[in-house]
Amino acid sequence: MSDVAAPLFRAVDRAAFAVALGQRLRAVGVPVTSTALSALTEGLAVAPPRTVTALYWLCRVTLVHQPHDLATFDRLFDQVFRDVGLRLGGQAEGPDDAALTAPDGAEHQPTLAPGPQEATTAESLPWHTLPRVTGSDEPAEGQALPELMPSAVDAVAEVAFEDLDETQLALVGAWLERSLRRWPMRTSRRHRVVPGGRRIALRETLARSRRTGWEPVELSRSRAVLRPRPVTMLVDVSESMQAYSTAYLHVMRALARSGRAETFACSTSLTRLTPALGHRSAQVAMALASDQVTDRYGGTRLATNLARLLASRQGQALRGGVLVVASDGWDSDEPELLARAMKRARLRAHAVVWLNPRVAAPGFEPLVGSMAAALPYCDAFLPAHTLRAVLAALDVIVQPDVPGGRPLTTTA
Amino acid sequence: MTAAPPAVPPTSADDVRRLLDAQDYLADEGTATAVFLSLRLGLPLLLEGEPGVGKTAAAKVLARALGVPLIRLQCYEGLSASEALYDWNYQRQLLAIRLAEARHEKLAESDLFSEEYLLERPILQCVRYDGPASPVLLIDEIDRADDEFEALLLEFLGEGSVTVPELGTFTARRPPTVVLTSNRSRDLHDALRRRCLYHWLEFPSAARAIEILRRTVPEANAALIESAAQFVGHVRSLDVDKAPGVAEAINWVAALAVLGATSLVREDVLATISALAKTPDDRDLLAEAADTFAFG
Structure with a gap:
């Protein structure tokens, strides 16, 4: 850097400067704590910046604490110190500064770039559904519900999602969240120290032996605590899934609201919906989510999007978690690609659950190329076409510990 | 451990850069500023970035450059106060009780919970360090510890002190130099972020990558290093499972140099691909890339 340059702010109230910048940052949504402000004030004293780049780093290191705020910070900084015609301290923007463009912060977030748009096969979808055999027995189901449902919800429990209206869907959404x-x-x-634990907790035992004259009479025991597994849900919102996507959006919202799940929608591109769906109001959440998914009811690139999800930062959260894919398996990518992505997902996740509303169709067999390719990597393959079926699916998601051999559970 | 401690602590970011440079760590302006501020303001430094970008190396090199010991705390799930802060030596305490009984001596509680029976773990060790300059404490991969552990760190990160209920509060004489690293496999709590300076490390630019390789693998020639750096940059732009970091690039060039390669040719890339590709899919992808990449 230019060694001879004079400090930028020689006669400036450092505290006032820091606070003003902090307020601007807060105004654009970057949380700035007072600890950060005092660090910047001190930083301005111990390392008086001589160039705009030095000032940039000083402010960035002290004020920004979240990688996703870096892009906003860069924009504001450029606005305040670079774009405005005012020349700081005479020679602030030396030639090397002009060359050194703002260090990019936008790249930190995994970019989920939209894939090429694709034409969809329009009206009739070639479902590999076997012709119905006359007199075949209906799938007799004795699926027990976890708890009694309010009667209003009970009324819609068996209605297929495609036949539900707006208010019924909202009811279902609210109920799902509670369940x-x-x-x-x-x-x-x-x-954690608990009675009846398996290990002896030395620290606790000795602390207790104080009461018995340092004789460890009572052995304290400890046991491993349980912690929630991360759940990731990927919902296909392509044209063929149109009837179900709204209902699944409600399932995703219930998951997203728990704060322990990541939710994605995919058709030709992948959209992360967790922040949008986390909104308190169901209507706002749904509106935000629909705004974000720009390519709804288009084609499906399931394999590409699953691979993209695995490569993203949220894909790391899949480790030891449960992956839920809701799709009819009608994919315009090659089945081999899907098999490869599913294999990787299966290696990474604790369990993979596939929800396919078409499974409920009588005589359905997963013969669509992609579905057949993905099936060997699923721990459970479930219908989820009505509320009752979704509840059954949630039961499997909640307790996916299919031990050892992982038999394929097909309920249809 | 060869470097003599600098007579005066660094007085500017450029100073820090020179110090790290002398230890063959090429820091950019952002990293140097972050390290300098952390040293001067006595605030912990939180480094985040892709794996293999040089976060841990930064802390190690900093300790070497300052000529102070490095205390390292590797985080893992279930890490608790007794592994990170301090623990009591229960076996010795029990023994002391038995001895006192055998000798018919009186034993007060304060006899048992004295410093004699205290086991120092990395953080307390750092607080009670008694040297001419404060050591560098590296809390590595904090995202691997569970969120309960972050709460244990707050007192230390904020005040540089550790409280042992039976003994009182130990406070560091000088604010310790603390470097935390995270791979962002989960989000850290805001309370922890608030107490730290934050720096996101980028992959180095092509020119700096070449410079780094030249320093770390002196036996490789310039042409090899240049094309290797280009190839690694090209690989990062591909859809790989695990993008090769600086560490992988260094290992790879070292592997090429061991094989006696003087320029990058396809056969050598295939022979040393294990240093660069870390999954079977990546290996296939890199082999393909090696076929199409224009060498030289």
């Missing part, structure tokens, strides 16, 4: 009290768990490496 998600259970969650898939795993044992953690952390131990």
